[in-house]
Amino acid sequence: MPKLSICINTQTPLLQFRASENGSLVDPATAPAADLSNLREGVDYRFSPGGVTRMVYPLVRRLLKDKVLDEAHWVSLNPTAPPTIELGRLTLHNIHLAPDRMAGYGKVKEAIWGRIHDLNPGEPHGDLFWTEAFSEYAYYNRVTAELIQELDRRHDFDAFYVHDFQQMPVGHMLGSLKPKIFRWHIPFDASTIPEEWRAMLTTYLDAYDVIVVSARRYAESLGALHPKGRVLQRYPYLDPSEYSRPSSSQIAEVGERLGLARSDDIALVVARMDPMKGQDVAIRALARLAPDYPSLRLVLVGNGSFSGSKGGLGLSKSSTWRGQLEQLVQTERLGPRVVFAGHVNQTELDSLYERSRFTILPSVREGFGLVAVESWVHGRPVILTERAGVAELVRDGTHALLFDPDDPAALAAKMRALLDDPRGRLRGKLVRNGRSIARKCSIEVAVEGEKSLLTEIAEA
Amino acid sequence: MPPLLEAVWPYLPVAIIVVVTVVLAWLVGALVGGLLRRSSPPLARAARQLTVGAIAVIGATFALQYLGLNPAIIFVIIALLGATALIALRGVLGNYGAKYFSDIYVPFKIGDSIEVRGISGKVIESNPMTTVLLTDNDHLVSVPNESMLREIVVNTSPQAWKEVAVPVTIGSSLDLAAFESDLLKSLAKLRSRLDPRFPPVLTTKSRTAQSTDLVLTLMLRRPEDRDSITAEANKRVAEILEGARAPRRTTG
Incomplete structure (x- = not known):
């Protein structure tokens, strides 16, 4: 197998740098490349939470280690980072965008996101591609495509691997005959796409040789649009070896920090602060159970995504949503029964999984739902929204408990089933069977698929 | 006077004629290009090449006349060579010329x-x-x-009447992202004349170290707007290119 050189593109960067008072940790003009060994993880920078760190990075590392890749370059939006960061044979290239450009880009990205997730169906959307904000969205994507072109002239890539729906125009803008793969991570339901958007989306999607989606039903829906490239379905994945069992002192430490008592029954939600993630449904379900289960507490892990962070797009969505949730907690008189843990590091997250009784994934829409896989890896049962991509692998009551995210009472009933399981029979069954799904979503399976895809299209 | 300079001296006016011809051809070519900047790029390129060629022939005639050759004989020779070339290559030249015009008008x-x-x-x-x-x-x-x-x-392509393709060439020193962003903003003002389902799309066709060839695709709402939209789009492209003073982006 020939060693390949590829260029990856994601909107969210692998590493997020803490912005200094002047907005940037390192002055891009004077520091062309960062030496990570001089910087401290958790202080100067952190790995972005979510799929970029959980999925894409482990895959790239594995493909480099297995010598499928000779080198990889990774282009992302990263306004507060140095222009380039060397991580061995992986080079991160960071795009800086002026705040006014970023605002327009963020507006269009959020509008597309909302429509595809079928949020705010009454909101007008038909003229989105004619707005001034769209010209900024095009600007960012063109800057990305131009940087990738420039890198291609220097490194002669074998393929381009574009991730994230918001980077969709990049393939068209590259104007390159080389193979282009597009990974669509969010749900895809053609019926949610307005008629006025279809021509534009088709123009963009037709630029790719392969479009990869996370669930079978998304592949069927996308296939009905007849894109020029091949549509593939591949389950997202994670590397179980990255998850360790924390020590009892580490578990106690995070419990103490968050004010959790040893006797508390923890229901865990791991999701960024976003209305689409449905934390409100979990709070409403808790309100129904609270009188009967005095030791039950709901821990909400996560804060804003890169889009909501100060070093990212700076959108206020996550802080607004958290405010609404806090208000809901007050209205439901739940007070300390709901814990907002915010961002936690990996050890703390592992500890919270160990500490929890079960995990809830209450999303209104969810491209896949790797949190469910994480939970199974930690040996915790999952109560899962039936609208997550991973739900197509699950049989209710066998691998997980499924519920309609519009119905908090249904979630409360599923929580009750796990709370009233003194011998742990249901829990044991769900974990045992859930782990069989986790194996299908492991990096070992994914690497083979990615190897064959990359090799096939590069050789074609 | 040194012997070398003495030998070269009689030919100095010829050298001056050649230099003046080159400068004049460049200036007039640029002027013609500027005057036609809002028309179709292939047409502007053809007009510029024709102008430069004509000035070069006139300059060469003057230079040869200075060297003592009879201009009438020179013209006859040029005319004969031209006629011979036209007869010999009439098919090729016809096709070549037709390519220019079919690009614009078909x-x-x-x-x-x-x-x-x-x-x-x-x-x-x-x-x-x-x-x-x-x-x-x-x-x-x-x-x-x-x-x-x-x-x-x-x-016979579906909706072929709707589509207007405007060729755009921009220099590599220009910020393509800023140009595209400005162009999309400008063309959004023509929305009432364009099919709302098909916003303007800029596609990269080819790229050299000096320039990038792009095609701007617009979809009409009414077939009778074809000429006016094409002219308007060319005008807006030219205006943005003229006004482009944006520095190159700062990226990694």
Whole structure:
């Protein structure tokens, strides 16, 4: 197998740098490349939470280690980072965008996101591609495509691997005959796409040789649009070896920090602060159970995504949503029964999984739902929204408990089933069977698929 | 006077004529290019080349006359050579010329399905001599470009009447992202004349160290707006290119 050189593109960067008072940790003009060994993880920078760190990075590392890749370059939006960061044979290239450009880009990205997730169906959307904000969205994507072109002239890539729906125009803008793969991570339901958007989306999607989606039903829906490239379905994945069992002192430490008592029954939600993630449904379900289960507490892990962070797009969505949730907690008189843990590091997250009784994934829409896989890896049962991509692998009551995210009472009933399981029979069954799904979503399976895809299209 | 300078001295006026001709050709070429900047790029390029060529011939005639040759004889020789070349290459030149005009005036592009001289197929290549069609039975048919002007060409692509393709060439020193962003903002003002389902799209066709060739695709709402929208789009492209003073982006 020939060693390949590829260029990856994601909107969210692998590493997020803490912005200094002047907005940037390192002055891009004077520091062309960062030496990570001089910087401290958790202080100067952190790995972005979510799929970029959980999925894409482990895959790239594995493909480099297995010598499928000779080198990889990774282009992302990263306004507060140095222009380039060397991580061995992986080079991160960071795009800086002026705040006014970023605002327009963020507006269009959020509008597309909302429509595809079928949020705010009454909101007008038909003229989105004619707005001034769209010209900024095009600007960012063109800057990305131009940087990738420039890198291609220097490194002669074998393929381009574009991730994230918001980077969709990049393939068209590259104007390159080389193979282009597009990974669509969010749900895809053609019926949610307005008629006025279809021509534009088709123009963009037709630029790719392969479009990869996370669930079978998304592949069927996308296939009905007849894109020029091949549509593939591949389950997202994670590397179980990255998850360790924390020590009892580490578990106690995070419990103490968050004010959790040893006797508390923890229901865990791991999701960024976003209305689409449905934390409100979990709070409403808790309100129904609270009188009967005095030791039950709901821990909400996560804060804003890169889009909501100060070093990212700076959108206020996550802080607004958290405010609404806090208000809901007050209205439901739940007070300390709901814990907002915010961002936690990996050890703390592992500890919270160990500490929890079960995990809830209450999303209104969810491209896949790797949190469910994480939970199974930690040996915790999952109560899962039936609208997550991973739900197509699950049989209710066998691998997980499924519920309609519009119905908090249904979630409360599923929580009750796990709370009233003194011998742990249901829990044991769900974990045992859930782990069989986790194996299908492991990096070992994914690497083979990615190897064959990359090799096939590069050789074609 | 040194012997070398003495030998070169009589030819100095010839050198001056050559230099003046080159400078004049460059200036007038730039002037013609500037005057036609809002028209179609191939037409502007052809007019500039013709102007530069004519000035070069006039300059050469003056220089040869200074060297003692009879201008009448020179003109006769040029005319004879020209006539011979025209007769010998009339087919080639006809096709070459037709390519310029069909690019501008015949409404099809690569990828469209057309019918010409009873042959129908998909346009897969358009070179200076021929337009190559791929027929339904996988035959490649070369249609001389002259035929595209002389014969009736029917574009059978769905919604072909809607599409206006405006070629755009920008220098590599220009910030393409800023240009595109400004162009999209400007063209959004023509929305009432364009099909709302098809916003303007800028596609990269080719790229060299000096420039990038792009195509701006617009979809009309009404067929009778074709000429006016094409002219308006060319005007807006030219205005943005003129006003472009944006520095290159700062990226990693």
